[in-house]
Amino acid sequence: MVSGTATPEARSTAPALRFITCGSVDDGKSTLIGRLLYESRLVYDDHLESLGVDSQRFGTRGAEPDYALLVDGLAAEREQGITIDVAYRYFATSARNYVVADTPGHEQYTRNMVTGASNADVAVVLVDARKGVLVQTRRHSFLVSLLGIRHVVLVVNKMDLVDFSEPAFQAIVRSYRQFADTLGFRSVVAIPACAVRGDNVTRASDSMPWYHGPSMMEYLDALQLAPSDETAGFAMPVQWVNRPNADFRGYAGRIVAGWVRKGDAVKVLPSGRESIVDRIVVKDGDPEEAGAGESVTLTLRDALDVSRGDVLCRRDATIECAAQFEATVVWMHDEPLLQGREYLFRQASRTVLATVAPVKYRINVNTLEQQPAERLELNDIGVVELSLDQAVAFTPYASNRDLGGFILIDRLSGATVGAGLLHFALRRSQNIRWQAIDVDRHVRAAQKGQKGCVIWMTGLSGAGKSTIANLVDRGLVAAGRHSYVLDGDNVRHGLNKDLGFTAQDRVENIRRVAEVAALMADAGLVTIVSFISPFEAERRMARALVPPGTFIEVHVDTPLRVAEARDVKGLYAKARRGALTNFTGIDSPYEAPKAPEIHLDTTVLTAEGAAERIIGYLLEAGIIGSLDGRPEPGKAGPPPTVP
Amino acid sequence: MTGIRSPMSHLRQLEAESIFIFREVFAESEHPVLLYSVGKDSSVLLHLALKACYPAPLPMPVLHIDTTWKFREMYAFRDQIAVTHGLNLLVHTNREGLERGVNPFVSGSQEHTDVMKTQALRQALDKWGFDVAIAGARRDEEKSRAKERVFSFRAAGHRWDPKQQRPELWSLYNGRKRRGESMRVFPLSNWTEFDIWDYIMLERIPVVPLYFAAPRPVVERGGLLLMVDDERFPLRPGEVPQIRSVRFRTLGCYPLTGATPSTASDLPTLLQEMRTITTSERQGRAIDHDGAASMEAKKREGYF
Numbered sequence: 001m002v003s004g005t006a007t008p009e010a011r012s013t014a015p016a017l018r019f020i021t022c023g024s025v026d027d028g029k030s031t032l033i034g035r036l037l038y039e040s041r042l043v044y045d046d047h048l049e050s051l052g053v054d055s056q057r058f059g060t061r062g063a064e065p066d067y068a069l070l071v072d073g074l075a076a077e078r079e080q081g082i083t084i085d086v087a088y089r090y091f092a093t094s095a096r097n098y099v100v101a102d103t104p105g106h107e108q109y110t111r112n113m114v115t116g117a118s119n120a121d122v123a124v125v126l127v128d129a130r131k132g133v134l135v136q137t138r139r140h141s142f143l144v145s146l147l148g149i150r151h152v153v154l155v156v157n158k159m160d161l162v163d164f165s166e167p168a169f170q171a172i173v174r175s176y177r178q179f180a181d182t183l184g185f186r187s188v189v190a191i192p193a194c195a196v197r198g199d200n201v202t203r204a205s206d207s208m209p210w211y212h213g214p215s216m217m218e219y220l221d222a223l224q225l226a227p228s229d230e231t232a233g234f235a236m237p238v239q240w241v242n243r244p245n246a247d248f249r250g251y252a253g254r255i256v257a258g259w260v261r262k263g264d265a266v267k268v269l270p271s272g273r274e275s276i277v278d279r280i281v282v283k284d285g286d287p288e289e290a291g292a293g294e295s296v297t298l299t300l301r302d303a304l305d306v307s308r309g310d311v312l313c314r315r316d317a318t319i320e321c322a323a324q325f326e327a328t329v330v331w332m333h334d335e336p337l338l339q340g341r342e343y344l345f346r347q348a349s350r351t352v353l354a355t356v357a358p359v360k361y362r363i364n365v366n367t368l369e370q371q372p373a374e375r376l377e378l379n380d381i382g383v384v385e386l387s388l389d390q391a392v393a394f395t396p397y398a399s400n401r402d403l404g405g406f407i408l409i410d411r412l413s414g415a416t417v418g419a420g421l422l423h424f425a426l427r428r429s430q431n432i433r434w435q436a437i438d439v440d441r442h443v444r445a446a447q448k449g450q451k452g453c454v455i456w457m458t459g460l461s462g463a464g465k466s467t468i469a470n471l472v473d474r475g476l477v478a479a480g481r482h483s484y485v486l487d488g489d490n491v492r493h494g495l496n497k498d499l500g501f502t503a504q505d506r507v508e509n510i511r512r513v514a515e516v517a518a519l520m521a522d523a524g525l526v527t528i529v530s531f532i533s534p535f536e537a538e539r540r541m542a543r544a545l546v547p548p549g550t551f552i553e554v555h556v557d558t559p560l561r562v563a564e565a566r567d568v569k570g571l572y573a574k575a576r577r578g579a580l581t582n583f584t585g586i587d588s589p590y591e592a593p594k595a596p597e598i599h600l601d602t603t604v605l606t607a608e609g610a611a612e613r614i615i616g617y618l619l620e621a622g623i624i625g626s627l628d629g630r631p632e633p634g635k636a637g638p639p640p641t642v643p
Numbered sequence: 644m645t646g647i648r649s650p651m652s653h654l655r656q657l658e659a660e661s662i663f664i665f666r667e668v669f670a671e672s673e674h675p676v677l678l679y680s681v682g683k684d685s686s687v688l689l690h691l692a693l694k695a696c697y698p699a700p701l702p703m704p705v706l707h708i709d710t711t712w713k714f715r716e717m718y719a720f721r722d723q724i725a726v727t728h729g730l731n732l733l734v735h736t737n738r739e740g741l742e743r744g745v746n747p748f749v750s751g752s753q754e755h756t757d758v759m760k761t762q763a764l765r766q767a768l769d770k771w772g773f774d775v776a777i778a779g780a781r782r783d784e785e786k787s788r789a790k791e792r793v794f795s796f797r798a799a800g801h802r803w804d805p806k807q808q809r810p811e812l813w814s815l816y817n818g819r820k821r822r823g824e825s826m827r828v829f830p831l832s833n834w835t836e837f838d839i840w841d842y843i844m845l846e847r848i849p850v851v852p853l854y855f856a857a858p859r860p861v862v863e864r865g866g867l868l869l870m871v872d873d874e875r876f877p878l879r880p881g882e883v884p885q886i887r888s889v890r891f892r893t894l895g896c897y898p899l900t901g902a903t904p905s906t907a908s909d910l911p912t913l914l915q916e917m918r919t920i921t922t923s924e925r926q927g928r929a930i931d932h933d934g935a936a937s938m939e940a941k942k943r944e945g946y947f
Contacts, residue, residue: 013652085805087789088782090835097653099833102789111810118812239663240670244699252695254663254814283697293651295662297697308670332810346815349670405813414819416809 016097017220020116020149022140023126028157032126032195033089033102036217039202040091086116095221110365110379111332113140114419117147118405121225124153124216125176129162129192133175139365141176145183146328146381146421148401151223152180154190155216159208160197166210182368186226191216232292233317234258234266235395235403237348238310242297250281250297251306253349256402257395258314260298261289265315268306269393274315275300309350311393311403319395319403322425323388328363329356329408331376333417337384337408338375339537343417345388347406353389354408358541360384361507372507374537376418385426397421441547444524448482450624452521454546455614458533458593459556460585461571462563464602464610468556469530471611476526481624483526486513501582507538514542521546526624534590549621554614555596560585562603654842658691661830663814664793665695665777668703668828671818672775675703675828676733676768681717682894683850684779684831686724687839690848691830692777693728704731706767706776710759711736712747712896714872720851735767747898748877755896765801768825775818775826783835793832799823840917844910853891855913856905860884867901 021029089100101116117123123144127137141152154176162168173190180188191200192211199205200215214222235257242250260266260277267274280290281297290296298312306312313319331337337356345354362373362382376382397404408418445451455472457465469485476483491513492499499505510533520527533539543551563585564572575583582588593599598617600610618624651659668675677692679685689705696702707721725732737745740758747755768776782789792808794816800823809817818826831839843850860871862882869876871884876898878884889902890913907913 013654015651015653015656085790085808088833089789090783090833092837115810115812240666242696242699248698250698252666254659281698283694291651293656293659295659295666295695344819346817401813405815407810407812407815407817409817409819414817414821414824415807416811416817419810419812419815 012092012094012096014096016099017122017223017225018099018101018120019122019124019153019220020101020103020113020120020144021124021126022103022113022116022144023157024128024131024134024136027126027128027131028195029102029126032124032155032157032193032201033100035195035198035201036100037089037091039198040093086112093217093221098220110139110143110381111330111419113143114147114330114332117144117149118401118419120144120147120149122151122153122220122223123149124155126155126157127172127176129156129158129168129172132172133179135366137176138179141180141183142365142368143381145185148397148421150184150186151225152185152188153216153219154188155195156190156192157195159192159199159205160194164192164205164207166192166208169211189213189219191219232257232400233314233319234260234264235311235313235317235319235400236260236296236298237350237402238306238308238312239349241307248299249303250279250299251312252295252297253312254295255290255292256348257292257400259289259291260296260314262286266298266300266312267315267317268304269311269313269319270321270391271305271310273302273304275302275304277301309348309392311348313393319393320425321391321393322427323391324426325386325388325394326360326423326426327384327386327406327420328423329376329382329384329418329420331378331380331382331418333410333415334378335410335417336375336377337380337382337418339540342411344409344411345386345392345406346409347392347394347422348403350392351409352392355387356384357387357544358385358537361504370504372504372535372538374535384420386420394422394425396423398423441522441524444522448524450481450524450526451550451622452524453526453550453552453618453623454517454521454542455526455528455552455554455618456517456533456539456542457528457530457554457556458539458596460558460560460563460590461532461583462566462568463556463558464607465530465532465556467607468600468610468614469528471607472614473528475611475615476624479624481526482524483528484520485528485530486517486520488513488531491516506582510538511541514538514545517542518545521550526618532584532590534584534588536591536593539593550623552598552614552617552621552623553593553596554598554600555593556600556602556610557592558602654838654845657834657838658694658842660814660833661691662695664816664828664830665692667794667816667818668775668777669696672826674771674773675775675777676771676773677701677703677705678764678776678778679705679707679721679732680779680894681707681713681721681851682779683839683843683854684781686848686850687834687842688777688779688831689724689728690846700729701731703777704733704771706733706735706771706773708760708763708767709734709736710747710755710763710896711741712755712759712898714851714853714870714894714897714900716853717851717894720849724849733767733771735763735770737763737766747896748875752899755899759896768801773825774820775828777828777830779831780829781831781834781836781839782829791829791832793829794818795827795829796820797825797827801825837917840910840914844914851894853894856888856890856908858886859889859902861887861889861902868904869900870897870902872897 021033023029087102089102091098101120103113103116125137125141127133156169156172169192177188191213192208193200193216195201199207202217203215236253236255238251239253242252262277262280264277265274266277278299278301279286281299339356339358342353342355345352359373359376360383361370362376362380364371365381373382395403404422406420407416410417441452457469459465466487473483473485496509496512499509513529513531517527517529539553567573571580574580575586584590598614600613692701737759745755745758780788782791792811796807796809797803798807820826861868862871862884868889887904888906890905890907891900891902894900905916907916
């Protein structure tokens with residue numbers, strides 16, 4: 001029996017504890033929950049009767065009742081014997097009320113786990129005592145930590161199948177802690193259990209006298225969550241403006257942080273306008289104050305322009321407003337997340353347009369490695385930069401789930417395609433202004449008689465990028481211009497000598513070069529970057545670092561067979577032999593630019609001809625003035641000026 | 644503002660969440676309607692709706708799908724509530740079904756429910772062009788409901804497809820839809836039967852007197868105690884209604900709703916009695932016994 005079965009009289013008024021159960025397929029999640037419901041007397045005779053019928057038809061436990069069938073609801077999953085959606089279960093003990101999010105263990109349903117975890121306080125992680133910590137165990141633990149759950153109960157289930165062995169239990173606990181220590185949990189409590197028999201689920205087990213800790217339910221009943229921060233500043237997203245008549249204008253919403261009293265000074269974000277709380281309106285009579293979690297309606301002394309999506313907060317609150325963020329996104333739809341596509345962004349009660357540019361990396365949820373990516377597929381988790389069309393008030397997800405969590409919605413279908421966590425605001429443009437307020441890029445450009453720019457040369461290995469870059473550099477310097485070549489191989493001898501050739505390192509390699517190129521361009525140099533840079537995402541990232549019009553993408557286009565036939569460095573041969581992996585064009589894709597500023601077909605152009613094309617472009621675009629003071633043919637008009 | 648304040652109670656937390664859900668509908672939908680079935684859950688639902696919009700009047704009509712077979716006391720209660728709260732009460736009956744002679748005694752529970760409830764609801768939503776229907780279903784009622792979203796998406800033709808349901812994270816409910824698509828919204832999703840009664844007690848919410856024990860004329864049929872509520876009840880040879888002290892745990896069409904022998908004639912004794920109950924709420928309903936996963940099949944067809 002659950003410690004003191006719930007009865008109307010004995011029911012606790014304490015707010016519900018929400019926990020999520022996670023584990024791999026067959027770890028016994030559904031059995032565990034079925035047992036909790038059964039023992040808290042929430043399974044009625046008619047349910048048990050149909051359980052008897054169902055157990056014979058679908059059950060996996062022979063003649064015994066299969067408690068898992070109490071909770072597996074949808075027809076599809078009963079047939080397949082797996083849980084394919086999030087189910088919510090409710091039960092109570094004399095200590096508190098519980099909401100259980102029962103989530104599936106299958107990899108393809110990561111999105112459901114994230115959904116279930118989004119509102120949970122505690123995670124119950126199940127491990128099969130025979131199998132120990134699996135890849136899925138790690139994945140689930142990472143996901144719950146990502147979603148902000150700070151308390152984990154590690155239930156080592158099926159102890160009966162390892163003869164209730166303490167060393168077996170301890171080995172699993174050690175292996176789990178080693179991994180979980182990196183995840184920032186406040187508490188990890190391990191309990192050996194046998195859900196089928198109920199051992200250490202709701203009551204102490206006779207079979208494991210070596211275990212002196214609480215049963216799972218004893219532990220949950222006693223668990224004290226950190227009280228919500230009493231000092232947190234008041235904040236309430238405005239959900240609905242209630243205007244029944246000309247005399248009443250109330251802002252309805254649920255308070256997500258802190259407390260508000262009549263007479264408090266508040267401000268409206270993002271507008272920043274200030275006023276005083278006139279009334280806190282609820283149907284049963286105005287209270288003097290209201291706190292986090294309560295749904296109220298506020299009226300203000302001043303007639304301000306406040307609408308759905310604004311946030312009311314304490315006047316001295318430090319809640320920021322921003323339109324550019326670094327965020328983690330969990331992708332939840334079959335159609336992948338695409339960079340540059342617009343999605344609806346919904347955070348608190350606000351909906352704006354968002355563009356992802358770029359995806360910084362994908363997190364391998366099994367190894368926690370960062371991997372380069374330019375899109376996120378179903379169940380992928382990635383860190384991205386988000387750009388909104390309007391500023392929103394926010395706090396980082398780690399401080400407040402309600403002001404830091406968001407979903408992405410497909411504009412056309414209206415489907416929820418992703419969910420995410422805001423980390424911090426990006427203020428790149430502000431920083432540039434701040435750093436270079438006196439001598440800015442225009443001053444430098446005027447001094448040198450040229451605009452700083454980045455010429456980004458991309459193409460297969462052996463396409464002739466370095467040769468062409470060298471010719472352009474020589475031509476510019478000879479004409480008294482200021483230029484510099486950043487060459488892939490050379491940079492790896494210094495700035496990037498700590499980087500290898502893993503996918504992750506290659507992304508970092510490009511990122512550093514793009515940042516250096518942007519600095520050089522800012523200093524006024526014509527900066528020539530000669531890198532294979534096979535992925536559109538990285539080139540777009542590099543482009544985003546410099547002002548519009550100063551990024552010149554040059555596709556040095558050589559068919560693979562031609563480049564391979566040249567094979568100046570002998571690399572293609574090596575790659576074909578398998579001695580070199582991840583080689584662009586062989587076992588790693590090359591994404592040709594769709595709309596490069598300059599396209600050079602090296603099957604018809606010589607290297608010299610290609611270099612001339614580039615210099616010609618610089619003249620036409622007004623990046624450099626005419627060479628040797630000679631007006632270019634057809635460009636006899638006013639002398640090129642530097643903006 | 645210092646000092647530790649006591650946390651919100653369980654019921655106040657549920658209340659605040661339901662009000663929040665109502666306000667999402669007020670703010671985001673064009674033609675919402677509140678489905679009102681006259682039962683205890685509907686009483687709580689309406690009570691919360693009025694709190695959510697206070698001091699404004701309820702900004703949406705209230706719709707009762709009338710199979711014509713509800714208990715007489717339910718009709719009386721419904722009409723009185725409508726007057727008390729000044730509701731814009733709409734009542735819809737599937738006339739076609741009625742003319743075809745569909746009726747719970749002759750057609751059986753399955754056909755009756757399909758024609759007079761499921762089809763009738765679809766007709767009504769189409770007739771008035773409602774794009775959001777708020778209903779009082781709870782997740783604890785039945786297994787397939789445990790996975791129901793708070794904002795449940797319905798494709799064109801009111802079709803419920805489990806694969807098209809949207810993930811619901813935090814309190815972010817996505818109510819977006821295109822023409823022809825609609826939403827069913829369930830503000831009581833996280834309430835249990837116990838919560839409902841506790842809240843009715845706490846807030847003194849009026850409910851149909853049938854929930855409390857009183858002497859009523861009943862006959863026993865197929866394991867159910869059925870109340871002979873009017874002259875349409877076809878008594879079988881030898882059947883004589885007996886006056887017994889009974890109450891109803893759920894209310895629906897009287898020929899399909901089983902009574903429980905009980906002496907709990909007020910709320911405190913009723914709550915007392917529930918401590919010892921060993922059957923589920925839906926046990927007194929004929930429609931749920933029609934087959935495994937029957938509720939899921941009904942939902943696919945548009946039953947809420």
